[in-house]
Amino acid sequence: MVNHSPFFAEMPESRRAVFLDRDGVLNVDTGYVHRPEQVRWIEGCAEAIQLLNKLEYRVFVVTNQSGVARGYYDEETVRRLHRWMTAKLRSQKAEVSEFRYSPYHPNGVIPRYRLESPCRKPRPGMLLDLMERWPTMIEGSFMVGDQATDIIAAEAAGLAGYLFGGGNLEHFIEGILAAQTGAKHAQDYRSLSETVRMRYVLNGASAKSVRLLGEQQHQGFGVVDGVDGGPR
Numbered sequence: 684m685v686n687h688s689p690f691f692a693e694m695p696e697s698r699r700a701v702f703l704d705r706d707g708v709l710n711v712d713t714g715y716v717h718r719p720e721q722v723r724w725i726e727g728c729a730e731a732i733q734l735l736n737k738l739e740y741r742v743f744v745v746t747n748q749s750g751v752a753r754g755y756y757d758e759e760t761v762r763r764l765h766r767w768m769t770a771k772l773r774s775q776k777a778e779v780s781e782f783r784y785s786p787y788h789p790n791g792v793i794p795r796y797r798l799e800s801p802c803r804k805p806r807p808g809m810l811l812d813l814m815e816r817w818p819t820m821i822e823g824s825f826m827v828g829d830q831a832t833d834i835i836a837a838e839a840a841g842l843a844g845y846l847f848g849g850g851n852l853e854h855f856i857e858g859i860l861a862a863q864t865g866a867k868h869a870q871d872y873r874s875l876s877e878t879v880r881m882r883y884v885l886n887g888a889s890a891k892s893v894r895l896l897g898e899q900q901h902q903g904f905g906v907v908d909g910v911d912g913g914p915r
């Protein structure tokens with residue numbers, strides 16, 4: 684039975700999500716980036732987000748911005764940059780559902796931002812808030828960051844965390860998806876274009892996942908259970 688109450692209608696559906704760190708993942712981390720002209724996009728960034736959109740993941744950005752606490756720039760400057768980034772990505776058909784930032788730092792010089800915040804990574808506050816605002820399926824959701832603190836925050840929120848060391852972000856994320864593709868995501872894999880499928884195989888994160896995809900191809904993607912069991 685369909686519930687037509689206004690509250691129910693406004694609740695977004697539960698989906699998988701990918702949480703991306705900003706500096707070092709979307710843009711090159713040149714230190715306290717806060718103006719559009721300082722942004723050097725990571726290769727494959729828009730394409731990665733586009734791919735995740737196509738696979739119906741929600742995409743979020745979670746970023747520590749201690750530059751606010753340090754007095755280098757204010758919150759409105761951060762928000763302005765995020766509006767600009769959102770628009771730039773959207774113009775390339777890459778949709779980020781929400782940017783979250785933490786302006787705090789325990790050694791900040793601006794009193795109201797000088798604190799140990801549960802929203803500053805490695806603490807998981809930003810991720811937990813987002814998952815409350817946007818119902819999220821934990822299974823299959825993950826975070827990509829370039830610092831150990833990103834991975835710690837992901838794990839504290841119950842998510843898998845993947846450390847990005849630079850290069851092409853789309854290829855990196857394809858590798859993660861390939862590694863996760865037991866048959867849980869075979870449906871998604873089937874829906875990808877032939878070009879992307881080939882790249883999955885070529886850029887798969889592990890020999891195991893490449894082999895797995897090869898087997899699935901032989902079997903017409905018919906494998907559903909027990910292919911990729913066990914902890915990784």
Ligand SMILES: [Mg+2]
Pocket residue numbers: 704705706707708712828829830
């Ligand atoms: Mg970073």
